[in-house]
Amino acid sequence: MTRSLRRTSSAARACLLLFVASAAVHAQAQSKPSITDPRFSLRGGWNDAQEAISNLTLVAHRNRPDGFFNPADAGDFAFVNSDLAFDGKYAFIGGYHGFQIWDVSTPASPTLRLAFPCPGGQGDLSVYRNLLFMSVEENKGRVDCGAQGVSGAVNAERFMGVRIFDISDIDHPRQVGAVQTCRGSHTHTLLPDPKDPGTVYVYVSGTNDVRNVGDLAGCSDGDPKSDSATARFRIDVIRVPVAAPQDARVVSRPRVFADRRTNAIRGLWRGGTHGAGTQETAETDQCHDITVYPAIGLAAGACSGNGILLDIRDPANPRRVDEVIDPNFAYWHSATFSNDGSKLLFSDEWGGGVGAKCRATDKMTWGANAIFALRNRKLIPQGHYKLPSAQKESENCVAHNGSLIPVPGRDIMVQAWYQGGLSVFDFTNPRKPVEIAYFDRGPINPAELTLAGFWSAYWYNGYIYGSEIGRGLDVLELKPSPMLTQNEIDAAKSVQFAGSNPQLQQQLVWAPSFVVARAYVDQLDRGNGLPAAQITSIMASLGMAEQQSGDARAATLRALATRLDRAAALATDRTRVKALAATVKGLAAAGA
Amino acid sequence: MYPTRSLRLAATVVLSLAAPVLAAQPAASGRRQVTAADIQFMQEMIAHHNQAIEMTVLLPTRTRRTDLVTLGARISISQTDEIGVMRRWLARHGAAADSASAHAMAGHGEPAVSAGPVTPEMSGRHGMPGMLTATQMMALRKARGRTFERLFLQGMIQHHEGALAMVKALMETPGAAQESALNRFVNDVSADQRAEIARMRRLIPRT
Numbered sequence: 163m164t165r166s167l168r169r170t171s172s173a174a175r176a177c178l179l180l181f182v183a184s185a186a187v188h189a190q191a192q193s194k195p196s197i198t199d200p201r202f203s204l205r206g207g208w209n210d211a212q213e214a215i216s217n218l219t220l221v222a223h224r225n226r227p228d229g230f231f232n233p234a235d236a237g238d239f240a241f242v243n244s245d246l247a248f249d250g251k252y253a254f255i256g257g258y259h260g261f262q263i264w265d266v267s268t269p270a271s272p273t274l275r276l277a278f279p280c281p282g283g284q285g286d287l288s289v290y291r292n293l294l295f296m297s298v299e300e301n302k303g304r305v306d307c308g309a310q311g312v313s314g315a316v317n318a319e320r321f322m323g324v325r326i327f328d329i330s331d332i333d334h335p336r337q338v339g340a341v342q343t344c345r346g347s348h349t350h351t352l353l354p355d356p357k358d359p360g361t362v363y364v365y366v367s368g369t370n371d372v373r374n375v376g377d378l379a380g381c382s383d384g385d386p387k388s389d390s391a392t393a394r395f396r397i398d399v400i401r402v403p404v405a406a407p408q409d410a411r412v413v414s415r416p417r418v419f420a421d422r423r424t425n426a427i428r429g430l431w432r433g434g435t436h437g438a439g440t441q442e443t444a445e446t447d448q449c450h451d452i453t454v455y456p457a458i459g460l461a462a463g464a465c466s467g468n469g470i471l472l473d474i475r476d477p478a479n480p481r482r483v484d485e486v487i488d489p490n491f492a493y494w495h496s497a498t499f500s501n502d503g504s505k506l507l508f509s510d511e512w513g514g515g516v517g518a519k520c521r522a523t524d525k526m527t528w529g530a531n532a533i534f535a536l537r538n539r540k541l542i543p544q545g546h547y548k549l550p551s552a553q554k555e556s557e558n559c560v561a562h563n564g565s566l567i568p569v570p571g572r573d574i575m576v577q578a579w580y581q582g583g584l585s586v587f588d589f590t591n592p593r594k595p596v597e598i599a600y601f602d603r604g605p606i607n608p609a610e611l612t613l614a615g616f617w618s619a620y621w622y623n624g625y626i627y628g629s630e631i632g633r634g635l636d637v638l639e640l641k642p643s644p645m646l647t648q649n650e651i652d653a654a655k656s657v658q659f660a661g662s663n664p665q666l667q668q669q670l671v672w673a674p675s676f677v678v679a680r681a682y683v684d685q686l687d688r689g690n691g692l693p694a695a696q697i698t699s700i701m702a703s704l705g706m707a708e709q710q711s712g713d714a715r716a717a718t719l720r721a722l723a724t725r726l727d728r729a730a731a732l733a734t735d736r737t738r739v740k741a742l743a744a745t746v747k748g749l750a751a752a753g754a
Numbered sequence: 755m756y757p758t759r760s761l762r763l764a765a766t767v768v769l770s771l772a773a774p775v776l777a778a779q780p781a782a783s784g785r786r787q788v789t790a791a792d793i794q795f796m797q798e799m800i801a802h803h804n805q806a807i808e809m810t811v812l813l814p815t816r817t818r819r820t821d822l823v824t825l826g827a828r829i830s831i832s833q834t835d836e837i838g839v840m841r842r843w844l845a846r847h848g849a850a851a852d853s854a855s856a857h858a859m860a861g862h863g864e865p866a867v868s869a870g871p872v873t874p875e876m877s878g879r880h881g882m883p884g885m886l887t888a889t890q891m892m893a894l895r896k897a898r899g900r901t902f903e904r905l906f907l908q909g910m911i912q913h914h915e916g917a918l919a920m921v922k923a924l925m926e927t928p929g930a931a932q933e934s935a936l937n938r939f940v941n942d943v944s945a946d947q948r949a950e951i952a953r954m955r956r957l958i959p960r961t
Contacts, residue, residue, distance in 0.1 A: 239935045244755075314928050316926075370941055432956075617755070
């Protein structure tokens with residue numbers, strides 16, 4: 163541990179220096195959130211707050227449905243909207259009171275299909291085939307989804323863990339499985355068995371106090387030094403036979419924080435500060451969230467005091483291969499891989515999501531994202547990204563859940579910042595992330611901090627969906643700007659998935675198309691990756707080919723590909739020219 | 755959103771609204787019933803936290819160890835924040851921030867003869883787990899240097915373990931800890947105090 167900590171902290175210092183050095187030349191590299199940004203001074207209100215929007219269009223908004231909010235209290239914790247999952251034409255919104263299923267087949271006109279009460283929080287959701295998974299962590303959670311609560315520390319009616327619903331009949335979900343865990347389920351992550359599509363694993367991150375052993379057998383809360391069975395310092399892995407979800411059970415409890423040499427259970431960050439002027443970081447005795455990326459066989463665990471990297475090729479037995487700290491982080495919350503697996507972005511939920519941590523006085527490296535390079539399964543710190551705009555004292559604000567936007571050739575992400583709104587940013591250069599677009603509302607209650615804002619903001623099949631804790635569902639569409647062209651947006655929209663659970667990252671693949679080719683050309687133009695004359699000539703060839711058909715089109719495209727191969731050798735942005743050439747060759751081969 | 759460390763803030767956020775809602779709500783509202791045990795827990799925890807703050811006040815004049823002074827400052831800040839949360843929660847549920855039982859348990863001895871604010875040095879009898887006795891507080895006040903450091907850490911660990919026992923007792927009380935914000939708050943208190951106990955154990959001077 164010590165060795166690793168030293169390595170990381172010195173690297174983090176180096177990265178801070180880089181950040182400072184770049185501040186003078188780069189507008190985005192600021193030391194404190196901006197109070198001149200339009201997002202800072204928005205008029206507040208529950209359903210009538212002033213909005214600020216840049217390079218996005220808000221195409222739809224829907225309030226929380228009746229029964230899923232308290233009319234007397236916008237911030238009633240019992241009705242918080244939480245995380246999102248997607249399947250086909252449906253968006254699933256989790257929450258403390260239950261879940262909602264929205265039909266988004268017309269994204270500009272979402273319609274509520276079902277509001278299903280099932281209290282227990284956080285209510286994070288995932289969908290796999292006909293099964294819907296839901297995290298439950300509150301003391302009042304009941305096996306039967308009832309709202310009457312559960313009495314006492316030992317009660318057979320209590321449910322804390324992962325519920326499984328069969329949603330084959332979307333209007334009548336049936337609870338077909340329920341796996342209890344010792345610390346409940348704050349979040350969970352699905353991992354399909356790479357060898358058996360009929361089996362899915364669930365990585366459970368539980369963050370509550372350990373339950374009474376009478377409430378759930380085997381739950382031990384001893385000191386890790388003497389109690390090898392402690393329910394802390396582990397994750398729980400559930401194996402679910404998709405055809406028999408009633409047989410779902412915990413199959414392993416990996417000690418992913420163990421010391422590599424001694425195997426001591428408590429082997430990572432012990433909690434506390436990293437020295438004068440640093441953040442106080444929580445102890446690593448739990449994961450908050452785990453993002454799996456099966457395409458590269460790795461998972462990223464955001465685990466309270468550390469970011470960890472797990473080899474997940476054997477799903478029931480994840481093995482830690484690296485870990486990092488960051489002296490700016492208070493609580494490691496979530497993670498997102500770049501599509502090519504060369505970068506990993508971790509988010510810090512300083513203040514737990516309920517504090518105002520985007521104030522004009524707050525550092526740009528606290529409550530932010532830390533971006534790491536990922537090389538040979540080792541993480542190397544690069545830079546930080548935080549919402550550039552300051553927010554008011556009355557607005558809970560910190561980095562939260564987001565996902566990649568599938569623009570080819572760039573690393574772009576949309577992310578929720580609670581009452582800081584949502585922010586779209588580019589981290590292709592991990593030392594110099596830059597904002598592209600945003601949407602924000604004024605405080606839900608300007609008089610005092612009241613919980614609200616975006617819990618999650620995710621891209622799904624061409625649109626950005628936001629789950630707003632106190633206000634409902636938002637759907638947004640990207641608008642072109644000098645930082646993102648229409649071709650790049652259309653190329654992103656060309657990537658379509660059958661469904662999406664953002665913590666189960668799917669590899670983005672761009673089928674060759676004219677719009678993908680033009681997206682690359684636009685990027686070469688913006689970044690001066692090729693001389694202007696060549697850009698014009700390439701665009702002309704693409705335009706000509708698109709007008710043509712059959713053999714003539716193929717011939718034009720093959721000629722262009724040959725020119726691009728030659729240009730690549732001399733180009734300043736060789737990788738991008740090669741990607742363009744590959745797209746053009748793919749188009750030619752498609753014969754279209 | 756994560757449920758540790760900053761749940762005091764979570765509770766602040768949720769509870770600071772002015773809606774005066776008391777006790778049983780219809781299930782349809784989703785709000786859990788608040789019991790007398792919940793209210794008593796919050797009242798007693800305020801008194802309990804007050805003693806921790808009282809102890810941290812002694813630090814700067816009795817030790818030169820900056821790690822202890824820093825730790826004390828953090829404890830003081832977090833417990834002050836939590837007292838604010840508890841006061842607002844109680845106000846929202848129509849209850850006073852203190853009660854006769856909390857006064858008595860905080861160490862006033864017989865409620866009939868007690869008057870004025872609760873201060874630990876007035877302690878005579880201690881009904882709440884982990885509260886330092888008047889004798890312990892006196893010894894702490896008189897001590898300096900390494901003796902003080904050891905007494906402070908031992909005392910604060912005892913005090914924090916008492917808070918954990920109070921949380922455990924609440925969870926075991928029929929009908930208690932069902933309201934969302936309270937439930938999250940007690941998880942937060944528990945996580946914070948556990949973390950501080952672990953940190954303090956590492957700081958105890960070896961003799």
